[in-house]
Amino acid sequence: MFSFFKKKPPAPEPAPAEATPAPAAAEPPEPAGRNWLRNPFGGSKPEAAPDPPPAEVAAEVAAEPAARTGWVDRLKLGLRKTGSSITTVFTGTRIDEALYEQLEEALLMADAGVKATTVLLDDLRRRVKEARATEPAAVRGLLVDAIADMLRPLQKPLVIGEHKPTVVMVAGVNGAGKTTSIGKLTRHLAAHQASVLLAAADTFRAAAREQLAVWADRNYVETISQQGGDPAAVAFDAVNAGRARGKDVVLVDTAGRLPTQLHLMEELKKIRRTLVKADTAGTGVPHEVLLVIDGNTGQNALMQVKAFDDAIGLTGLIVTKLDGTAKGGVLAAIAQERPVPVYFIGVGEKLEDLETFDAREFAQALLG
Numbered sequence: 001m002f003s004f005f006k007k008k009p010p011a012p013e014p015a016p017a018e019a020t021p022a023p024a025a026a027e028p029p030e031p032a033g034r035n036w037l038r039n040p041f042g043g044s045k046p047e048a049a050p051d052p053p054p055a056e057v058a059a060e061v062a063a064e065p066a067a068r069t070g071w072v073d074r075l076k077l078g079l080r081k082t083g084s085s086i087t088t089v090f091t092g093t094r095i096d097e098a099l100y101e102q103l104e105e106a107l108l109m110a111d112a113g114v115k116a117t118t119v120l121l122d123d124l125r126r127r128v129k130e131a132r133a134t135e136p137a138a139v140r141g142l143l144v145d146a147i148a149d150m151l152r153p154l155q156k157p158l159v160i161g162e163h164k165p166t167v168v169m170v171a172g173v174n175g176a177g178k179t180t181s182i183g184k185l186t187r188h189l190a191a192h193q194a195s196v197l198l199a200a201a202d203t204f205r206a207a208a209r210e211q212l213a214v215w216a217d218r219n220y221v222e223t224i225s226q227q228g229g230d231p232a233a234v235a236f237d238a239v240n241a242g243r244a245r246g247k248d249v250v251l252v253d254t255a256g257r258l259p260t261q262l263h264l265m266e267e268l269k270k271i272r273r274t275l276v277k278a279d280t281a282g283t284g285v286p287h288e289v290l291l292v293i294d295g296n297t298g299q300n301a302l303m304q305v306k307a308f309d310d311a312i313g314l315t316g317l318i319v320t321k322l323d324g325t326a327k328g329g330v331l332a333a334i335a336q337e338r339p340v341p342v343y344f345i346g347v348g349e350k351l352e353d354l355e356t357f358d359a360r361e362f363a364q365a366l367l368g
């Protein structure tokens with residue numbers, strides 16, 4: 001069993017990992033700077049060894065430039081639009097009601113929502129009192145603490161490997177970044193000796209299947225797809241194929257849909273029910289139900305979380321496009337109103353631009 005965990009990137013990067021997988025009992029070499037999984041097969045590697053990832057993937061990942069270590073900077077840059085109006089509040093000379101009012105406005109503008117904003121400000125007032133702070137600049141540090149504490153319940157690793165295959169269903173509205181995130185996730189799984197089967201359960205849009213096929217090619221993994229027909233059938237076939245082929249992970253990509261498109265939400269529920277039916281061993285398929293949300297959509301993202309959670313029971317979120325949003329505060333609203341764990345955040349369009357979520361780092365990035 002392995003989990004995606006947060007690890008500070010050591011510097012400098014060590015020599016590229018060998019393409020050959022590590023022996024079963026030993027921990028595989030972990031490419032430096034990656035926040036990905038560790039000890040993919042724990043102490044109990046399955047008898048049938050998974051397909052080793054091609055040398056190209058492991059070598060590419062290991063050879064990634066040190067720029068990767070700067071992802072927090074990129075997040076900071078991305079969230080600057082969100083944070084700039086908040087941080088200007090602390091340039092004054094006094095901690096007074098005007099400061100709290102400006103802060104309230106800035107948090108609402110960042111789409112933190114009324115509830116989270118109220119809780120944050122109450123918490124901040126308490127912290128300011130306790131710390132006997134007198135300078136606005138000190139309030140900024142206390143706000144980082146308050147935001148980090150609020151977001152902490154969202155910080156949870158995605159555990160893969162407890163079941164073989166681990167079945168992960170991925171949903172979201174159109175263009176949220178599902179397929180891109182699946183590609184990124186696949187790459188990192190492959191780079192850590194996990195074999196992946198992709199299921200293109202978007203049977204309507206040929207472009208979606210093609211896009212997934214491109215990601216699959218780039219990651220040297222197989223796909224199950226079908227033109228037309230029933231997406232639930234593709235999902236069913238994928239679980240069976242994943243089992244038969246001894247894959248570690250089956251990732252099921254679904255077509256984008258709005259929560260208001262009730263017939264499409266029914267279709268999503270059907271895909272989920274079908275995955276449950278394919279679970280002949282009763283291991284709890286789908287093991288993970290992820291929603292991909294676009295960080296730019298602010299409060300609307302919260303509505304999506306609620307609607308998809310009600311429909312298919314979410315286990316985690318991937319929040320994309322945090323590399324340029326004025327609405328990063330929405331994570332506070334999610335933490336307050338529907339705390340579904342944030343497994344990953346997307347900070348760019350490139351394959352390596354997917355990171356595990358760390359509440360404190362996010363809070364710090366938010367306030368520059």
Ligand SMILES: Nc1nc2c(ncn2[C@@H]2O[C@H](COP(=O)(O)OP(=O)(O)OP(=O)(O)O)[C@@H](O)[C@H]2O)c(=O)[nH]1
Nearest residue numbers: 174175176177178179180256320321346347348349
């Ligand atoms: N800047 C940035 N762009 C992203 C990120 N993730 C995805 N994108 C871009 O968002 C656009 C949509 O991504 P897709 O992966 O096609 O979205 P999708 O949810 O699969 O779309 P549908 O299949 O239409 O539902 C693409 O242009 C991606 O490159 C991110 O973290 N940052």
